[in-house]
Each structure stands twice: as C-alpha cells, then as structure tokens.
Amino acid sequence: MTNNPIVKGKLVCVALNDASQFEAMQAEFNEAPYKSAPTQPVLYFKPHNTWSTEGATVEWAMSEGQAAESMVVGASLAVVFGKECCRVSQEEALSYVGGYSLVHDFSLPELTYYRPDIKGKCLDGSAPIGSVVVPASDVADPQTLTVVTQVNGQTVSEMPVSNMVRSVAELISTISYIMTLQPGDVIAVGFPGQRAPIKQGDKVSSAIAGVIELNNVAGRA
Amino acid sequence: MKHARVLFTGAGPLNGQELDVTVEDSFATTGQLTLKTDGQLINESDVIWLSPIKEPGTIFALGLNYADHARELAFEPPKEPLVFLKGVNTLTGHKQNVYRPDNIKFQHYECELVAVIGKEGKNISREEAMDYIAGYTVCNDFAIRDYLENYYRPNLRVKSRDSLLPIGPWVIDKEDVGDISNLRVTTHVNGELTQDGTTADIIFDVPFLVEYLSKIMTLKPGDMIATGTPEGLKDMQPGDKVVCEIEKIGALETYIVSEQEFYGDNY
Numbered sequence: 108m109t110n111n112p113i114v115k116g117k118l119v120c121v122a123l124n125d126a127s128q129f130e131a132m133q134a135e136f137n138e139a140p141y142k143s144a145p146t147q148p149v150l151y152f153k154p155h156n157t158w159s160t161e162g163a164t165v166e167w168a169m170s171e172g173q174a175a176e177s178m179v180v181g182a183s184l185a186v187v188f189g190k191e192c193c194r195v196s197q198e199e200a201l202s203y204v205g206g207y208s209l210v211h212d213f214s215l216p217e218l219t220y221y222r223p224d225i226k227g228k229c230l231d232g233s234a235p236i237g238s239v240v241v242p243a244s245d246v247a248d249p250q251t252l253t254v255v256t257q258v259n260g261q262t263v264s265e266m267p268v269s270n271m272v273r274s275v276a277e278l279i280s281t282i283s284y285i286m287t288l289q290p291g292d293v294i295a296v297g298f299p300g301q302r303a304p305i306k307q308g309d310k311v312s313s314a315i316a317g318v319i320e321l322n323n324v325a326g327r328a
Numbered sequence: 329m330k331h332a333r334v335l336f337t338g339a340g341p342l343n344g345q346e347l348d349v350t351v352e353d354s355f356a357t358t359g360q361l362t363l364k365t366d367g368q369l370i371n372e373s374d375v376i377w378l379s380p381i382k383e384p385g386t387i388f389a390l391g392l393n394y395a396d397h398a399r400e401l402a403f404e405p406p407k408e409p410l411v412f413l414k415g416v417n418t419l420t421g422h423k424q425n426v427y428r429p430d431n432i433k434f435q436h437y438e439c440e441l442v443a444v445i446g447k448e449g450k451n452i453s454r455e456e457a458m459d460y461i462a463g464y465t466v467c468n469d470f471a472i473r474d475y476l477e478n479y480y481r482p483n484l485r486v487k488s489r490d491s492l493l494p495i496g497p498w499v500i501d502k503e504d505v506g507d508i509s510n511l512r513v514t515t516h517v518n519g520e521l522t523q524d525g526t527t528a529d530i531i532f533d534v535p536f537l538v539e540y541l542s543k544i545m546t547l548k549p550g551d552m553i554a555t556g557t558p559e560g561l562k563d564m565q566p567g568d569k570v571v572c573e574i575e576k577i578g579a580l581e582t583y584i585v586s587e588q589e590f591y592g593d594n595y
Contacts, residue, residue, distance in 0.1 A: 229545045
C-alpha cells in the first residue's frame with residue numbers, strides 16, 4: 108500500500124449526508140436498530156492503513172480466504188486543514204481550510220449503519236486521496252462544487268455539495284467541537300447515498316470539473 | 329523495561345524537549361526517570377507525562393468485551409467483537425487533565441488493558457499473535473453516555489473527544505508481564521474503589537483480536553488495541569481524580585476539569 112502524503116493525522120468521513128438518501132431512509136431510521144433519525148453528523152474514521160493515492164490500485168477485499176463478492180465506492184470532496192482548528196463557528200470555519208481535494212472510499216457494501224463498520228471500511232489502501240490540493244483561495248464557495256464519478260467511463264453518480272444535509276462549514280464547526288483538527292487532517296464531507304458497485308479490475312474516476320480529479324483501479328483478488 | 333515519554337519543563341538545555349525515558353525500579357523511591365540517550369536522571373517534578381507511544385497508529389477499542397460489563401449495560405455478550413476506532417486527538421498522558429463537557433448527565437471512565445503492536449503484519453494467526461505485541465499499557469477510555477445514538481454506535485462524539493483517552497504512564501515490555509489472562513483491573517475515584525475486575529473475564533482476548541483485526545487490515549507498529557472494561561461505571565465530575573490500575577502494568581492517574589477550564593481561550 109502507498110501512504111498518502113497529504114493526510115497527516117486523521118481522515119474523518121461523514122456518512123448519511125446525502126440529502127436524498129437521508130430523506131429516503133426516514134422510515135428505516137424509525138425502526139430497530141436505529142429507532143430514531145440521527146440528530147448529529149454520522150462520522151467514521153478511515154485509519155492510516157487505508158490512506159492511498161491518485162493512480163493506486165486498491166486491494167480487493169478478502170474474507171475467509173475468499174475474494175469478497177462485491178465492493179462499492181463513493182467519492183467525496185476532501186477538506187484539507189491548513190491550520191489547527193478548535194471549536195470554530197460556522198462563519199469562520201472555511202478560513203481554517205488549506206485546500207480541497209477528492210477522496211475515494213472503497214468498502215464492502217453498506218448494509219447497516221448501527222455499529223462501526225471496521226470490516227467494511229478499514230481495508231488496506233481503501234481511501235485514496237487526490238495528489239493535488241487545490242488552495243482554498245481558488246475555491247470561492249465549496250457548496251457550488253459537484254463531484255462526478257465514473258466507473259469504466261460510465262457516469263455512476265453526480266453529487267452536488269449543495270445536496271448535502273449539512274454544509275461544509277457546518278460540518279467543520281460541529282466536528283471541531285468534538286475533536287481538534289490539525290494541519291493535514293482531512294474531512295470527507297459527504298458521499299452519494301447510493302455507492303457504486305464495482306467488480307475486480309474496474310477503473311474508478313472522479314472529478315470536480317476543472318478543479319480536481321482522482322483515478323483508481325479496483326485490484327484483483 | 330518500562331518506556332515512557334515526557335516533556336521536560338525543568339531548567340537547562342533540555343527545557344521544552346520531548347524525551348524518551350525508561351522507568352526503573354528505583355523510580356518508586358527516588359522519583360527519577362532515566363534518559364534513554366545517556367542514562368541521565370531527571371526528576372518527575374520537572375516533566376509532563378506524554379502518551380508513551382511516539383507515533384500512534386490506529387487506536388482500536390473494544391466495546392462490551394467483559395462478560396460482567398455487558399450484563400451491566402443490559403446487553404447480551406457479543407458473538408463478534410464490537411470494535412471502534414479513536415482519533416489521535418484523544419490521547420493524553422499520565423497525571424493530565426481531561427474535561428467533562430458542559431450540560432451532560434453521565435461521563436464515565438473505563439480502565440482498559442492496552443496491547444501495543446510492535447511489528448507489521450496481516451493475516452496473523454492466533455498462535456503467532458503474541459509475536460506481534462511489543463508491550464502493554466493502561467488506558468482510560470472515557471465515554472459521554474449522553475451522546476450515544478444508534479449510528480456507528482459508539483460514535484465519535486461519545487468516544488473521540490480531545491484528551492479523553494489518557495494512556496500510560498508507560499509501555500512495559502511484553503516479556504516483563506508474562507501471562508495477561510488473569511490480571512486485576514481496578515479504578516479508584518477520589519481514593520474509593522469503584523471498579524474491580526479481572527482480565528480473566530475478557531470475552532475476546534488479545535491473540536483473538538490480533539487474528540481478527542489482521543484479517544481485515546494490516547496492523548502496524550504503534551497501533552493499539554484497548555481491550556474493554558469490566559463493570560463498575562460511575563459518573564465523573566470536575567475535581568475528581570481517577571486512577572486506573574492494571575496489575576503488573578501500571579497505574580494511570582487523571583484529573584477531571586470543566587470544559588471551560590480545559591479549553592481556556594478556545595472555550
């Protein structure tokens with residue numbers, strides 16, 4: 108696996124932040140095991156063994172010596188911190204951003220959000236991040252960006268950041284009250300609710316038009 | 329051998345430096361730590377204890393991993409380990425402050441045996457697992473129960489707050505501990521014994537966890553596995569002093585302060 112030079116300390120991902128997914132799951136949220144809708148951002152870590160790079164081949168998941176039947180991928184705008192960010196307001200949140208990139212989250216299919224998904228989300232090399240960090244000064248408003256993902260050249264999702272339940276600034280503020288963010292920490296702010304299924308050998312490419320792109324290949328077992 | 333890291337706050341050229349030290353048997357009587365570089369002795373009164381793991385990797389923690397604790401929380405003991413991850417921002421050293429968030433009802437300590445990974449490995453068998461352990465330490469895995477929601481439970485808001493994983497005081501080499509299958513685990517709050525268990529009640533033991541986790545992902549030096557806590561949880565308040573101790577490993581002391589006192593100008 109290749110460690111990513113951009114992420115230094117923490118890669119925090121936000122689940123269930125796609126407004127259309129959140130709306131579609133309302134009935135399910137009220138059933139067991141959730142019993143009520145989340146009132147706070149749903150966060151998970153991608154730990155350091157997952158950090159990888161542009162162009163990397165992502166290891167195919169194995170289970171009990173067998174290749175996993177299926178994997179999925181989602182792409183998110185990646186917010187890279189430029190300075191220490193501790194307990195900041197929404198209004199000042201974006202001033203702590205050093206720049207923006209893209210992150211791919213390869214995983215096993217998301218069957219439940221009840222328990223931390225170590226088996227699904229912590230696979231080696233499963234979080235590639237773009238090799239370019241676009242300076243925050245070049246992005247007037249991250250809410251105007253759209254992340255487009257293709258698998259083998261076919262578009263599988265378009266995720267406007269404006270379609271997120273919580274904005275980039277709101278997430279930074281909320282998360283900064285839970286954990287102090289350091290330069291080189293990254294937040295993946297939101298993924299399309301329907302993650303794209305992939306097969307061994309698939310090419311996964313995401314882009315924010317004219318700004319950033321990220322290309323990876325799903326490995327073979 | 330016991331390995332610790334400290335920030336030197338005394339006078340002289342070492343002032344402001346982070347130092348690797350060993351804690352010898354003489355420490356108990358002299359209060360002096362030994363510099364790894366040259367054997368120089370320094371006084372505990374001139375240092376701030378840091379997290380003993382210089383380059384922390386992934387921090388795994390176990391939920392409901394003691395049979396008695398699972399019963400205490402009215403859960404069936406799990407059939408598969410309940411593993412969650414903690415951020416490096418949670419780590420703090422021995423004799424340091426941690427904070428109680430404002431306007432909450434229940435924050436509790438969790439005294440846990442921590443196995444520290446010393447060697448990289450994937451698909452490690454149970455039989456080989458102990459070869460990958462460098463040593464052990466103690467952590468206090470604080471939780472804010474008010475913030476539990478049924479999404480990736482226990483979530484980062486409960487478990488990954490700044491400073492809420494005191495760890496240490498040191499890492500002790502595996503060979504100096506030997507068998508870890510029946511070590512007494514205690515917590516004292518303001519001198520009163522509140523938690524008294526044994527690692528014999530652990531459901532998924534260290535070799536099992538190394539095998540289980542390394543099937544999912546590569547384990548690396550500096551990764552830590554906090555193995556869960558026995559029953560006896562109690563709410564904490566600012567001003568409380570809590571000591572988590574594991575037989576043969578060490579006693580980790582922590583002071584609770586208010587959110588305002590902890591964050592100061594950032595409050």
